[in-house]
Amino acid sequence: xxxxxxxxxxxxxxxxxxxxxxxxxxxxxxxxxxxxxxxxxxxxxxxxxxxxxxxxxxxxxxxxxxxxxxxxxxxxxxxxxxxxxxxxxxxxxxxxxxxxxxxxxxxxxxxxxxxxxxxxxxxxxxxxxxxxxxxxxxxxxxxxxxxxxxxxxxxxxxxxxxxxxxxxxxxxxxxxxxxxxxxxxxxxxxxxxxxxxxxxxxxxxxxxxxxxxxxxxxxxxxxxxxxxxxxxxxxxxxxxxxxxxxxxxxxxxxxxxxxxxxxxx
Amino acid sequence: xxxxxxxxxxxxxxxxxxxxxxxxxxxxxxxxxxxxxxxxxxxxxxxxxxxxxxxxxxxxxxxxxxxxxxxxxxxxxxxxxxxxxxxxxxxxxxxxxxxxxxxxxxxxxxxxxxxxxxxxxxxxxxxxxxxxxxxxxxxxxxxxxxxxxxxxxxxxxxxxxxxxxxxxxxxxxxxxxxxxxxxxxxxxxxxxxxxxxxxxxxxxxxxxxxxxxxxxxxxxxxxxxxxxxxxxxxxxxxxxxxxxxxxxxxxxxxxxxxxxxxxxxxxxxxxxxx
Amino acid sequence: xxxxxxxxxxxxxxxxxxxxxxxxxxxxxxxxxxxxxxxxxxxxxxxxxxxxxxxxxxxxxxxxxxxxxxxxxxxxxxxxxxxxxxxxxxxxxxxxxxxxxxxxxxxxxxxxxxxxxxxxxxxxxxxxxxxxxxxxxxxxxxxxxxxxxxxxxxxxxxxxxxxxxxxxxxxxxxxxxxxxxxxxxxxxxxxxxxxxxxxxxxxxxxxxxxxxxxxxxxxxxxxxxxxxxxxxxxxxxxxxxxxxxxxxxxxxxxxxxxxxxxxxxxxxxxxx
Numbered sequence: 001x002x003x004x005x006x007x008x009x010x011x012x013x014x015x016x017x018x019x020x021x022x023x024x025x026x027x028x029x030x031x032x033x034x035x036x037x038x039x040x041x042x043x044x045x046x047x048x049x050x051x052x053x054x055x056x057x058x059x060x061x062x063x064x065x066x067x068x069x070x071x072x073x074x075x076x077x078x079x080x081x082x083x084x085x086x087x088x089x090x091x092x093x094x095x096x097x098x099x100x101x102x103x104x105x106x107x108x109x110x111x112x113x114x115x116x117x118x119x120x121x122x123x124x125x126x127x128x129x130x131x132x133x134x135x136x137x138x139x140x141x142x143x144x145x146x147x148x149x150x151x152x153x154x155x156x157x158x159x160x161x162x163x164x165x166x167x168x169x170x171x172x173x174x175x176x177x178x179x180x181x182x183x184x185x186x187x188x189x190x191x192x193x194x195x196x197x198x199x200x201x202x203x204x205x206x207x208x209x210x211x212x213x214x215x216x217x218x219x220x221x222x223x224x225x226x227x228x229x230x231x232x233x234x235x236x237x238x239x240x241x242x243x244x245x246x247x248x249x250x251x252x253x254x255x256x257x258x259x260x261x262x263x264x265x
Numbered sequence: 266x267x268x269x270x271x272x273x274x275x276x277x278x279x280x281x282x283x284x285x286x287x288x289x290x291x292x293x294x295x296x297x298x299x300x301x302x303x304x305x306x307x308x309x310x311x312x313x314x315x316x317x318x319x320x321x322x323x324x325x326x327x328x329x330x331x332x333x334x335x336x337x338x339x340x341x342x343x344x345x346x347x348x349x350x351x352x353x354x355x356x357x358x359x360x361x362x363x364x365x366x367x368x369x370x371x372x373x374x375x376x377x378x379x380x381x382x383x384x385x386x387x388x389x390x391x392x393x394x395x396x397x398x399x400x401x402x403x404x405x406x407x408x409x410x411x412x413x414x415x416x417x418x419x420x421x422x423x424x425x426x427x428x429x430x431x432x433x434x435x436x437x438x439x440x441x442x443x444x445x446x447x448x449x450x451x452x453x454x455x456x457x458x459x460x461x462x463x464x465x466x467x468x469x470x471x472x473x474x475x476x477x478x479x480x481x482x483x484x485x486x487x488x489x490x491x492x493x494x495x496x497x498x499x500x501x502x503x504x505x506x507x508x509x510x511x512x513x514x515x516x517x518x519x520x521x522x523x524x525x526x527x528x529x530x531x532x533x534x535x536x537x538x539x
Numbered sequence: 540x541x542x543x544x545x546x547x548x549x550x551x552x553x554x555x556x557x558x559x560x561x562x563x564x565x566x567x568x569x570x571x572x573x574x575x576x577x578x579x580x581x582x583x584x585x586x587x588x589x590x591x592x593x594x595x596x597x598x599x600x601x602x603x604x605x606x607x608x609x610x611x612x613x614x615x616x617x618x619x620x621x622x623x624x625x626x627x628x629x630x631x632x633x634x635x636x637x638x639x640x641x642x643x644x645x646x647x648x649x650x651x652x653x654x655x656x657x658x659x660x661x662x663x664x665x666x667x668x669x670x671x672x673x674x675x676x677x678x679x680x681x682x683x684x685x686x687x688x689x690x691x692x693x694x695x696x697x698x699x700x701x702x703x704x705x706x707x708x709x710x711x712x713x714x715x716x717x718x719x720x721x722x723x724x725x726x727x728x729x730x731x732x733x734x735x736x737x738x739x740x741x742x743x744x745x746x747x748x749x750x751x752x753x754x755x756x757x758x759x760x761x762x763x764x765x766x767x768x769x770x771x772x773x774x775x776x777x778x779x780x781x782x783x784x785x786x787x788x789x790x791x792x793x794x795x796x797x798x799x800x801x802x803x804x805x806x807x808x809x810x811x
Contacts, residue, residue: 104528115437118438468658
């Protein structure tokens with residue numbers, strides 16, 4: 001039985017506004033098409049500057065598209081009109097950005113509770129969930145700390161669970177573990193998979209690290225250089241639960257790695 | 266964390282070493298200054314110069330009799346009331362006009378003009394309008410404080426981090442949420458800078474207006490003592506005025522420490538680098 | 540501000556021009572509105588409380604013709620200038636002197652900083668008592684009000700001079716005087732100019748307010764004596780002229796500052 005994809009992207013294109021008197025700027029993304037299924041962990045790889053963040057911005061409806069279509073749950077999202085944008089699609093799409101974007105004037109706990117406060121969903125259950133998530137990423141004891149008192153890795157973790165706490169059906173992640181040291185990164189990858197397993201959310205995870213893409217994803221899309229299109233799609237059959245630390249020793253790993261590597265310029 | 270402890274530790278040891286000696290120097294300097302004053306009072310007479318001892322005793326008796334506290338509270342009320350009446354609209358206006366940059370642009374030269382113009386020169390006008398009572402002083406303080414705080418609040422509202430707003434919007438924040446949770450807290454440090462600058466102006470403004478024309482307050486007390494050739498009284502009132510300014514500074518500091526706990530201390534910024 | 544609004548910032552020239560026209564029109568409109576409100580307010584409040592703007596204009600013209608207005612302006616400006624010169628000189632000299640005596644500086648610093656908290660205007664009655672009712676107390680006032688920002692700026696500027704530059708100059712054999720002149724003075728120039736922009740208008744304001752309290756000439760005297768004789772038009776005239784004077788000085792300073800510092804690529808915000 002064919003279930004329609006949760007998120008569908010068709011011929012998405014984007015170029016930035018130009019100053020008058022100059023030639024129109026080149027396309028950042030051109031005719032990009034792919035779909036994401038419910039409960040899927042999709043990883044997207046591309047060279048830097050290939051518009052990965054722009055793509056996520058459009059999916060999250062922070063940015064408008066110059067052309068193309070995005071459909072969520074079979075409903076077209078209004079991404080062509082800058083004025084009609086609905087960021088986060090009424091909290092259906094969560095977005096973990098590259099910078100942690102924690103509010104400096106809120107403590108860790110207050111930051112994690114922030115989306116619940118704004119959505120009016122703050123109650124015993126959601127508070128308990130927040131506390132559980134804080135424990136899950138090892139931030140117990142730092143609830144009353146301000147962001148400037150936390151290390152970069154800790155801020156990243158806080159930013160991650162801040163999106164997880166309100167349970168959006170789709171979560172976009174923009175190289176969330178990029179700036180971290182290898183230890184923390186591996187730990188967080190494991191934590192992420194464990195948390196994802198609990199709820200089987202749909203995740204679109206952007207990274208430049210092929211190993212990470214293979215370790216985490218059910219499927220990996222490769223973006224070409226600007227103007228970005230889908231250069232290739234790679235199914236990842238490595239069974240779950242996966243051993244993140246030892247992923248490279250899995251028998252399917254080398255072939256998968258090579259085929260992805262070949263497409264990433 | 267370890268890096269920060271190191272920074273703190275280094276700063277602390279640097280203080281501990283030279284501190285005792287410099288404190289001793291400062292105490293010595295104070296004694297010398299007071300001695301010079303006392304000496305001058307012998308040479309020129311307390312009539313002209315007052316003396317440390319005379320001023321101290323006058324202050325004590327004035328405090329005990331309640332006289333100076335009465336005048337001080339009058340001045341303080343003027344300063345505080347004027348401060349609030351001036352500062353609240355000054356903070357409110359940039360927020361209200363946040364989404365109307367054209368209006369802010371239209372207002373700009375008028376605000377700059379108001380800021381640059383000598384507000385204290387309006388003192389006689391306010392006395393003409395409101396009489397020599399408390400209202401004229403409050404009005405003067407309010408208009409002085411308004412322009413100072415307006416620009417600080419404007420800077421604070423403008424310093425908005427767009428990324429934080431986007432983040433909040435993705436999480437379902439509406440305009441009011443953004444204003445309440447993002448714009449306002451971000452602007453508070455800037456507003457505080459303005460409040461800190463405006464505070465001495467509020468007390469100064471009240472005193473000046475009282476100097477020109479009043480029947481109560483520390484400025485009035487100074488003027489009255491001077492007209493009676495009561496130098497000791499003048500000094501006592503001056504000391505009281507300075508005390509109020511000092512108290513005002515302390516209040517602003519205390520409020521800032523509480524409300525701006527979340528700010529990273531300056532050294533940390535340099536350490537963080539990236 | 541979502542990024543679509545940032546895109547709007549890259550608006551086309553026609554849009555930008557429209558905005559500028561709207562802003563200018565708005566400003567002219569607001570100015571006209573304020574003047575209109577002044578006229579209406581003056582008519583409503585009566586001649587005791589408010590002066591008709593047209594009468595104010597007439598008074599300005601007549602006072603200029605009679606020379607009395609120019610005399611008042613001259614007196615005030617002369618007072619400001621002399622007081623400014625004194626305050627400035629002391630404000631510059633003292634930090635350089637203190638530089639040679641670090642122990643004394645450290646001992647005295649808290650008291651200097653505490654004295655900043657004393658409202659200088661409150662000292663005027665004392666000055667009148669000590670120095671009489673001529674220009675002297677006003678000069679002291681202006682001098683003090685100019686002294687403090689200049690002193691603090693130069694003091695902080697000297698403190699912030701890069702140690703290495705001084706050491707390097709010393710190694711090269713420069714005398715203390717030469718170090719003071721070349722290295723330190725140039726380093727603190729931006730701080731000094733920032734303080735100058737504050738101190739100069741302050742000098743004029745201080746002169747005017749000093750004239751409220753003592754003396755028989757000058758813009759401040761004109762305003763206050765008008766008030767005492769219930770000459771509201773005179774009060775308004777004086778305030779208008781005084782405000783215009785200070786605003787003109789401010790504008791001139793901004794222009795001079797821009798020209799002098801045009802070659803400085805980065806250091807615009809030397810806020811002390």
